[in-house]
Amino acid sequence: MISQSALLAFILTSLVLVRYYYQGWVLKRKLATIPSCAGNGVFSSFTDPFRPLFDPLAFIQEGYDKFRGSVFKFQVLSRWVVIVTSPALIQDLQKAPDDVVSSQEGVKELLQSEYTFGNPFHEDPYTVKVIRGLLTRNIGAKFAEVQDEITVSCEELLPSTGEWELVNLRDVIMPLVARTSNRFFSGLPLCRNPDYLDLNIRYTLQVILSAYFISVFPAFLKPLIGNVFTPLRSAMRRARRHLVPIIKERLANEERYGEEWSERPNDLLTWLLSEATTSSRRTVDDLVLRFLATNFGAIHTTTMTVTAAISSLGVNPEYIPELRQEITSVVAEHGWTKAAMGHMRKLDSFLMESQRMYMYFAYGLNRKVLKDFTFLNGLTVPAGATVAVPVWAIHHDNASTSSFHFILSFMTRNEYFPNAETFDGFRFSKMREEEGESIKHQMVTPTREYLLFGVGRHACPGRFFAVNEVKAIIGHMLMEYDFKLEPEGVMPNVKWFGGGGMQDEKTKVWFRKRK
Template sequence: MIEYLKEFVDRIDSKTLENVKSLAFSKEGAIGISTAIILSSAYNYHKWSSRTISNGCPRVPHTLPFVGLTRVYRKDSKAFCEEWHAKLGPVFRAHLFGKEVTVVSGHYVREVFLNKHFDFVKGVAKVFDTRLLTDSGSREDFTPEDLREIITKYLTPKLNFYTKRVIKRLKQGVESSLGDKDSIELDNLYPFVQHLVVNASASIFVGEELSQNKLLIDSFKNMVRDVGKEIKQNPWFEPFPTINKFRMWLIGKTSPVIKNHKEQLLNAIKPEVEYRLSQARSNPDWKKPTDMLQDLLENSKPPAHLDLMDHLVHIITFLIFVALHTTSENTTVLLYRMLENPAIVDELVIEQQEVLEQEGLDANCGSEVFTRDILKKFVKLDSVCRETFRMKNQYISLPHEYDGKVPLTLSNGAVINPGEDVLIDVWTNHQYTEDANDVEDADQFKAFRFVDQDKQSTKVGEDYLFFGMGRRACPGRWFAIQEVQTILAMLVREYKFMPKGPIVFPTEERSPIPTGKCIIQRK
């Protein structure tokens, strides 16, 4: 039943959509899905009960089949990591998130990140498949390698050019939030930061003019949240990956919310694309815009079964998911660290003054003079970023599916079978290293820990896995870090932001955004 359902999800075409939809929401369909879940449960239980104790490495004991250790882990993720790393070492087996997985930390993470047969995209898709949830084609239509090429060839090399545009849009975003007031009080920073990130990013992705389109901005801002709501409504599907995959496919095909966002994107970009194509054909004096949409028009050809507009909407949808929410979240965490430690802001202001004076600029100038080269010289700001991300409540994550054809044995003897997942104990690697001198105060937030240490916030390694590691490390990290640092540098330069009440940093992995009221005021 499980293999049949998996094959069904992979092969089904749009012609059967209405029949599937009717069946899924009928009484018979409910019975059928329930039966499939029961059979899936029996199958998973058989796999769980028949496994060897060690499989080449120690195993965390548990008594609840199907649920396994997920509830225990989520109740106190930090304690879970610390307890079992101390008891079992850097590599162990555990029943987490509905399946048996291998948890890896220490220098063994290199054997995962540097092996081409471990696939992060496949691992994540088992839980949250952007393509299925948004009905955005298959992996073959737009591969991770295609995305990497677009970022490395057409985005990163233009970051210096985009800096002034981003600063302009950021200042417009803050001013639109302030209106005619000198200051505003915010219950939480995330919506404010998201507003800045979305408007700045949209100007890069689709151009300055198109980024003014309110419906397009609505989808840039809310698509991830709305899709997240759809998938989180029934978290009890987690122990049944195949059923969950079918559910994600069904959401993508039938959700009116997702359909509305894709239509908004299509209606926004279609006139602009048609205009650009027309000008390129007929007007030799036309000055083409500089943005990713233009790069896609010139360099990304749609597959044979997709027209150009659908292809562009799929890619833009993917960019929204991989870039905007994470940047908004991480910038919010950084700002709360500064609110918690006001002395950091004072140091960053002094650093800005020193750098600007070295560049021969007026010490009273605004953030509009910042360039990529100037931003790179804000080494204290960069250290704050790396230290914030090191201390972020990220524990056992970064799932990688092993897609090799034969079992793989890690150097410690752990055996990984084809199709199995390896998860990385990020928290342990961010807290401990092989050098005892490095861990004396690793549990404390020290904003300027990495100044003059040759450990920039984009530099990955065993002790810093925020962007992954190896050849598959996040290709967009230079864009993400520059956008984060541009926001912070602009706010430090132009505005005061002060806490109003306590700042609370979450310890649960599922709640990454801190809470606390603050005031933002023009200087």
Template structure:
């Protein structure tokens, strides 16, 4: 009996300590967050209205915060956590240099597109594709140039004017899948965490999309696995990297901007043809196309990545302290006021 009482007492002490620890942590976190100015309502209930306002008037909210807190930071509400928006170049650099175990871009992306409920948790738990892009694909970019050049020429011939693509269903699948994930993520971010599994099952089209994709990819995957089993990992004719058929958003935006500003065509064409004539189409020759590089950067600043309200999303894995002493608590997100910063006449 005494042992049972001792056990109950011990459990009660640990439970009380756990509750007190959580309350203290919440109090400290609240004090840290209160030091960061808020754009939009910040009350326990009114902040939910700020989330919906962000969906419909996000750019105005971010711009208002940037104008008021330029060089510093401010916070905007989420359903369960805050997003701290950086509004100065120095802090952007601190954000860029922070290690992934402190500020994680992968975890931020998973939250942003609600990966567990739209694509599935497997990609978040085993991001094998990141290593492929950073190593195998990047190392073999030069070998991809002929394929890329052939694909561009074919795409122009097929789509300007538009006709059926090489594999219309597969291309449509790629485009629709991306849009479906983005749409579902926007909606899911409006739900509290406990409702997201149900909303994800009702809203996502991932299972049917994967089934369609496997109809196209399974024969190729099985053939490559057979070749590897029969001849080893370095089997004859093994592709150096994966072919990429989908049009790139960057290229599309550049094409639109070039069509809207035909006066730039002659100078860009002269530069590209001159470099290719002397160097050929290589990775090194692309670096010598400075006018083209400048045009692409400006195109992105105005209409591509530069047009996004915020970028460089990071999830705070451990309490993070900026050089000015501002502490962002674990679990919240940090991002950069991208559009405002890129269109600031002062900075």
């Protein structure tokens, strides 16, 4: 005989399932007016929800080509995503109120942050203000430390002789980025602690994998799956060993001397405490969590940018002499400083073009619709859907060579870049040479055409540090090393899953010390 507890569990489970599928059915009906990117085969209704997972690039490009200038929707397992493709629609999305279309909820869904970063990080995102404010304002003051760490790290991670040596690219770049970022965040000696670096590198990779895995499950199963497969608990245990003594000592000194004590370090912990105005923000665990999350943001995207840049130089080595000439000239005048990074226009352009061509996002800028949202053209996206932008397709959209046709196509078909399938390393620096364009077309400047760091008020707050760090790393490597891909001249493969991809972790590069 079935026990009462088993019967109650069965009834509750049934109710949850009925509610879940009913909500999905209601959302699907509300989305009926938006065209679908779907196959027309016999089994398409079963296979379509998996295509965006395993072949996102071709899938999104197919929808973009078919519905360019408008919108389309697709189902990815239990979620519905609406893709907006025109500049006007992207602008509408950019201006939407946060309580209607939420970037924060979009990030939560993308990274499953409730399980990968913890509720405090999502519910009280004051770290964004810290990054946008104090962290960014201190880039110049701490740039010499960053440059020193790049030099020391490269000496340890890369060949020290003029003989060619084959290295695994990710095994070099991730530790290099982790060390450089943490020299800026925490300084010596923590930034060189092998266990602390390994912790942050592993956590970064685990967040990506866990977020992908958790996201494939329906909402009612995520609390169970997320709590089993979260990388946060083990990362917190390791991080506490390194950070708790530092945090406790800093809190004690602030209690004793006040916030303005003369020997107060200029680092991430100080910047966090400057904004930690509530008791919940000043707990040791909350501060440890902020360190982990900040490291994830710094290591993940910067590693992808640097590996793409090195690979782009390997495929297009003809740009190297002119880049070296620019770096030599700028450094002779400004030294290795933040100001020097701003004068390296050709390097900035090359990095922009590398990301335009090889940014590993089929779609991004995810926003969660919290209340029914109507675009200016009258199209309504219902609450519960996710809205996103086809980043790769836009970055590879050809522009007409005629100025008149370019303007017309930009307004209607949104074609953006002349000869978009051709790598033009100085594409953006040449644009800056035109009258009135000198301060435009920079890597740190988000636009509705160049989407590396998002758009509008929700653009990546850490982009200024990231760009200066990447320039410093690539600039140093260009001046100190020769390098070439293995096999030579062949862009490494990319592994795609969900809306994004990662360059093959087995990518090999030959390095040698320059004479």
